[in-house]
Ligand SMILES: [Zn+2]
């Protein structure tokens with residue numbers, strides 16, 4: 306069985322498992338839904354069911370295994386801790402994990418994408434409780450960060466942190482960002498944070514363009530046809546075939562293009578190798594992130610969540626029992642995020 310757009314989600318009861326070594330039971334405080342969740346739930350991406358979707362979660366530790374999971378900073382988790390964690394669970398032992406690509410672990414599993422069966426079946430955020438698995442990179446969340454700010458951190462914010470890491474130095478460089486979705490807005494704010502000489506964000510949807518200008522007035526928000534003639538760093542967050550071609554042309558000598566938005570198949574883009582050589586260009590791809598990127602995302606949000614209104618990007622929150630209404634609303638209104646609060650009943 307797979308998800309399809311005609312079948313609504315159903316609420317089911319599960320037995321909360323007793324946590325084993327390195328695991329914890331988490332009470333879900335808020336789960337936000339991103340575009341990939343909606344692709345999954347509406348059947349655009351094939352995903353076997355039964356599954357509990359949702360990977361952008363902030364929650365509270367209820368009980369821990371023996372030994373308890375350890376947060377990125379080294380502290381053992383205990384009941385009452387407020388946490389978020391990486392989308393990917395890795396083994397920390399295979400060649401990819403050892404080479405710093407933990408998100409591409411040879412035995413990787415992902416929250417919100419596993420069958421809701423057996424001991425680890427509570428793996429998605431659209432639930433009252435979730436089993437935090439051994440091998441997750443766990444973030445102790447600062448109490449000053451609202452749930453709405455924290456939730457997307459383990460998806461868009463950490464992915465952008467990884468993209469910025471690959472882009473290298475941002476200070477003093479001319480940055481262009483393609484696409485004003487959650488990734489693009491976060492990238493714009495992060496480029497401002499890291500003191501780029503200039504930041505331009507390109508978007509073809511007028512509503513998103515307006516939202517970008519309000520969210521991040523420090524940047525130049527333009528239609529997607531108005532590429533700069535020279536950009537030192539380009540973060541491509543739209544996945545658009547045309548945008549990638551234009552981004553390549555807009556790179557300055559010595560420039561770096563980071564591709565982050567191309568997560569569904571598109572026609573190939575022809576690249577001129579002579580141009581890559583003569584203009585000394587770098588092209589990098591980034592998918593998901595490492596524990597260090599998640600920590601960087603948290604630090605960035607701590608520093609900037611008041612200057613950039615991330616909380617408002619979660620346009621509405623719904624109780625869990627209204628999940629199907631929430632999904633209908635999200636598809637109709639196309640907000641960057643909606644939130645689901647399992648603990649809320651009205
Ligand atoms: Zn996400």
Ligand SMILES: [Zn+2]
Nearest residue numbers: 396399402410
């Ligand atoms: Zn591994």
